[in-house]
Amino acid sequence: MNRPIPGTVEVAVRHILSDRTTGIFMRTRKVAWRDTDYRVRRPATGKQSVELICSVCEASLLAEVTDEARARRRSAVHLILAVLCAVVFVASLVYAIHVGGQVRPEGESGPALFPVSIVAIFVTFVAGPLFYLRRSGSNGVTMLDAPKPRRAHAIVPVRRTVVSTGRP
Ligand SMILES: [Zn+2]
Structure with a gap:
């Protein structure tokens, strides 16, 4: 049973x-x-x-x-997205800490990627766990x-x- x-x-x-x-x-x-x-x-x-x-x-x-294959595929896609989010999150965090800690001469703005990395940190911090939860919940x-x-x-x-x- x-x-x-x-x-x-x-x-x-x-x-x-x-x-x-x-x-x-x-x-x-x-x-x-x-x-x-x-x-x-x-x-x-x-x-x-x-x-x-x-x-x-x-x-x-x-x-x-x-069908079973479709359900498994959907679950796999969510897992991949969750892993990608985790990778982007860590990479952005390391980058942001590295760039944010640099001392620059007055008036010189930081690299353009810096604000992008800040946004990426927040987005992946929210989206990653969501994808992971949807993976386990999607049958x-x-x-x-x-x-x-x-x-x-x-x-x-x-x-x-x-x-x-x-x-x-
Ligand atoms: Zn009812």
Whole structure:
């Protein structure tokens, strides 16, 4: 049981019960949800739309499932982008520290690349982790649409660790 079956992917329809942020200085976010697990069949090639029903509120969600190769490719692209961001971040940081620490005669502006490296540091600092998170979260299943009054849903990959429910 719970072993990955070729050609299928396990996802959960996440029904957000509550999403509250409390505190002024130390903000803590508490999200409560309930998942409905589904095993979705992947198409042989291309993409396919599937309908998933939330067991909590019976909302019907429209999801898009891509074939395995496409899902793997998308995940690989995100990983490459994350690694590139890390490389650019370190290189820009080293460069900015090196150039920023140089003493220049009055009136002479620094190299044109210096502001570029500062921008690169900030951009890659934000984008890198985002790409990395999307890599681990992308299994080729994305939510296309959810009914309007109950938009508080998400489709998440099911990660099986140790599941013991006591049932066979
Ligand atoms: Zn629901």
